[in-house]
Amino acid sequence: MSKILPTDVRHDVVHHIPTLRRFAFRFCRNSTEIDDLVQETLVKAIAASDTFEPGTRLKSWLFTIMRNVYCTSYNKQRRVGSRS
Template sequence: MSAESAGSVTTDVVALIPALRAFAWSLCRDSAEADDLVQDTLLKALSNIEKFEPGTQLRAWLFTIMRNTFYSRVKVRAREKTGMAECVADGVSVAPTQEWSLRGGELMDAVARLPAHYRETLILVVMLGESYEKAAEICGCRIGTIKSRINRARSMLMAELGETVH
């Protein structure tokens, strides 16, 4: 890759940081961990920028790096022993007063309780707007699997939130 095209790709990478942060948050569920995951992803991507093939989907390439980095961390943490959790409040001290805030919180809590593979595909396709094809590429599975996971995730959310399917 030429220096000029590497500079262009680097500019495109910077433009994708908000989407990377959103995907990282959906995986980690913690702002600090999500920021660390984005930073690690960007570091890996930029240090291997010559491996990116111009003309392919940069967003999918970055999301794949992020997903692989996240799951590598999960494997490492499973082998490590953790210490005591910090003494920090789990929630907000003042409850929201608007009903939409409450429902939005309920929805995000329900999304957080979904099994990881359902949550991941729901976030990619529904919230981040990735196509089924790109989500399948990122997750390393078939399009039919992505569609099935999205359908099951939606059904699980509807049931948990007490909504009926029309």
């Protein structure tokens, strides 16, 4: 079970949402897809909050999560598309 992010980390995560949206633009061109990717990233970050190491760069951690979320989704779509 994941722990609750400390208030300062939650504030920092919220602070990074605009940066996450800009980074998501590298993967998606549609604003709806960008919003979905950012939301999924935040959900995964909260669920994995116990793996975040204080003193490391939160932005880099969030970007890594976003990249992994996108790659997983992309690979899943390719597998589903190849079955058609």
